[in-house]
Amino acid sequence: MNDTATASITAVSSSSPLMKRLLRNRFMYMMILPGLLYFIIFKYIPMWGLIISFQDYLPYKGFAGSEWVGLKHFNKLFSEPQFWVIFRNTLILFVYNILFYFPIPILLAIMLNEVRNAFFKRFVQTIIYIPHFLSWVIIVSISYVMLTMDDGIINQLMAYYGFPKINFLLSDSWFHPIYIIQVIWREAGWGTIVYLAAIAAIDPQLYEAARMDGAGRFRQIWHVTLPSIRTVIVVLLILRIGNVLDLSFEHVYLLLNSMNRNVAEILDTYVYTAGLKQGQFSFSTAVGFFKSFIGLVLVVLANKLAKKFGEDGIY
Known part of the structure; x- marks a missing residue:
């Protein structure tokens, strides 16, 4: 057999x-x-x-x-005024991520690529990678220690130089800056890994040809480095767009309080409140379904747009 x-x-x-x-x-x-x-x-x-x-x-x-x-739960979702406020808050944080966080790893990777001292380059890479391995609890706790009204080092320095103290943690106008700075601090260094790998794959003869044509370092970056990693940038941008409504729950939840809730409440924290705290399992699942559907539609549209501009896209 x-x-x-x-x-x-x-x-x-x-x-x-x-x-x-x-x-x-x-x-x-x-x-x-x-x-x-x-x-x-x-x-x-x-x-x-x-x-x-x-x-x-x-x-x-x-x-x-x-x-x-x-469609009972979807009708309830779209008819609640609170939902559209939360939806707006989520979109604002996403736009901040795209405008302020997304370019930072690209710039860091290009800057690190220009460093010629191998020891210093590895040292800087290690320093900027470390925050990624810290949990959001630690990152937010460090920020709390620095920004508290009475004992925070930032407020102490402001008081020392004669400026009035600011209640950063309970201010809705400071929530967005604190959020995006923490995201950059924790994730920017780790995000350089893919771009550094893409830059390392560039043919050195392209740089030699650019130097022979009289291009300086900035022109080499603009005409050689950036075009060579453009495909990687587009792919990562498409994937980032797919997460338009999927922000870090843990991060936002730790920053959330009763004073900044009107700008800090997002779909992820709303799902947690409605689903786990209030036991509305079907309603919270409908919110999650809506998030996933919007992400899928945006990925498809962004991929088609990328192909129209001559890029490969993600499929």
């Missing part, structure tokens, strides 16, 4: 180009398998749970026993 099965597999593999490729690259596919299983188990199978956004879900009745209500 075993000999027969082996012979059958051998016959199939010898007649099928697909089987030949699978057998030839079997070790590579084995390496891909854990990541594939992760996405199937934790990303695709949970999509089945989206069905409860069309039900009045009750945990003791389950998916099959809960009452089907159609």
Whole structure:
């Protein structure tokens, strides 16, 4: 029986180009398998749970026993004035991310690429990578220590130089600057990794040709470096646009308080409040479904727009 099965597999593999490729690259596919299983188990199978956004879900009745209500929760979502305030807050933070955070890793990568001292370059890279490995709890706690009204070092310096103290943590006008500065502080260094790898892949002969034509360092960056990593920039921008409504819940939740809620409440914190605190499982799932749908639509549109401008896009 075993000999027969082996012979059958051998016959199939010898007649099928697909089987030949699978057998030839079997070790590579084995390496891909854990990541594939992760996405199937934790990303695709949970999509089945989206069905409860069309039900009045009750945990003791389950998916099959809960009452089907159609678009009830979506109608409730779009009819609440509070939702549009939260939606606006989410979009504002996303725009801040694109305008102020997204270019920073590109600039840092270009600056690091211009450093000729290898030791200093590695030292700077290590320093700017470290914040990424700190949790948002630590990042926000450090900011709290620095910005408190009474003992914060920033307010103490302002008082020392004769300026009035500012209650940064309870001010809705300071929420956005504090948020984006923390994002840049924690993620900008880590974001340079992809761009540095893309810059390292640029053919050195392009720089030599530019120097022979009389181009200085800035013109080399503008005419060689940036065009060479443009595809990477576009791909990462498209992926970032896909997360337009998916901001860091933990980060915003730690900054959220009763005084800045009108500008700090976003969809992620709203889902937490409605879903876990108030037990509105179906309604919070509808909010999550809406977020995912908007992200999917924007990724498709951004990808088509990128292709119209001659870029490869993400698919």
